[in-house]
Amino acid sequence: MMQMSKFIKKWVFYKDKQETTMIKNIKALTAIISIAIAVASCAGKPEVGITKDTIYEPPMPKIEHEYLLGPGDTLELVYHYTPKPDTKAYVLSVADVLKVEFAYHPDMNRELTVRPDGNITMPKKGAVLALGLTPLQLKEKIEKIYSKEFIDPVVTVTMIQYNRTIDRLKRAITTATRGQSKLSTIRPDGYLSFPVINDVLAGGKTLPELKQILTKQYQAQVDNLTITLILKVMKANLVYILGEVRNPSSYLVDGTNTVSQLISRAGGVNDTAEKSTILVISRDKKRRPWGRLMNLEKVLYEGNASHDIVLNQYDVVFVPKSSIARRNLFVQQYIQNMIPTNILGAYSLGGNAVSGSLIETTPIIK
DSSP, X not given: OHHHHHHHHHHHHHHHHHHHHHHHHHHHHHHXXXXXXXXXXXXXSOSOOOOSOXXXXXXXXXXXXXXXXXXXXXXXXXXXEOOOOOSSOOOOOTTOEEEEEETTOGGGOEEEEOOTTSEEEETXXXXXXXXXXXXXXXXXXXXXHGGGTSSSOXXXXXXXXOXXXXXXXXXXXXXXXXXXXXXXXXXXXXXXXOSSSOOEEOTTOOHHHHHHHHHHHHHTTSTTEEEEEEXXXXXXXXXXXXXXXXXXXEEEOSSOOBHHHHHHHTTOBOTTBOTTOEEEEXXXXXXXXXXXXXXXXXXXXXXXXXXXXXXXXXXXXXXXXXXXXXXHHHHIIIIITTSOHHHHGGGTSSEEEETTTEEEEOOSOO
């Protein structure tokens, strides 16, 4: 009886052990199947979704902005002077040479030059402002000044050398390599410098706007002068990309670039990127921030470029993390990095017991 009882106990123990092993195997098999299903669901659709050549009805997006000049841009100003009869009276300017003659007092006759301060020097009277006057106005002014010295003085003002501003401009702009033109680079403060005129604020202006300002300033100095403005070096046409791309940075754009082209220049998106909700931050015509969402999957998966967005100057592209990447980051920041390792294993995040006390963890989510 004793032997029979021992045999029964051994058989029951063996049976329980087999059942326990079977339960463990079933659990492991269930876990493997669950993981396989999850992996299959995550794999999703294939890389490319079209099976034949396809033409889409919506057209490619068009560029709708003008380039705004900025620091580092280099401009060439070409000058065109066409001598022709003036339709208005000549106005005296600095360095003009004129002859002042008194009809009945030849000893007062002088050949004078308009000084940098705009004055000429007359006998007995000293400085007389001539800048901005016509020869006729200067004649009348001199006659009035000397009316106390002479009875009814008769004065003649004759121009000997004039349009000296053109001569100074020609000397300043003429070079052997470029002819009558001048290169100027927009400074960090947004201003640029050209001969004869004052510094001009160019940053934030379009090329036609700047040409209008320069033309107005030069025509106030020189008659019959027209200019051509050429953008030689472009440095301010920048767009920015950040988030889940290989090389987040600013990129100089020559011509037109779309979001997909910019992402390509940035080395492509990371595996953790959410390609269906890419944010593009632009500015509208009133310089107000303007946000749009772009689905890169529509472009890459379906080959439909009408979903792409044409980038404007200074646009910002943000590629966000996918939902699973955000969860993984949460686990890493708030669980792995904050909870002690020996506690972390008890929450079944892939922990394995080592020597009965130390817990070595290998997180499931990576």
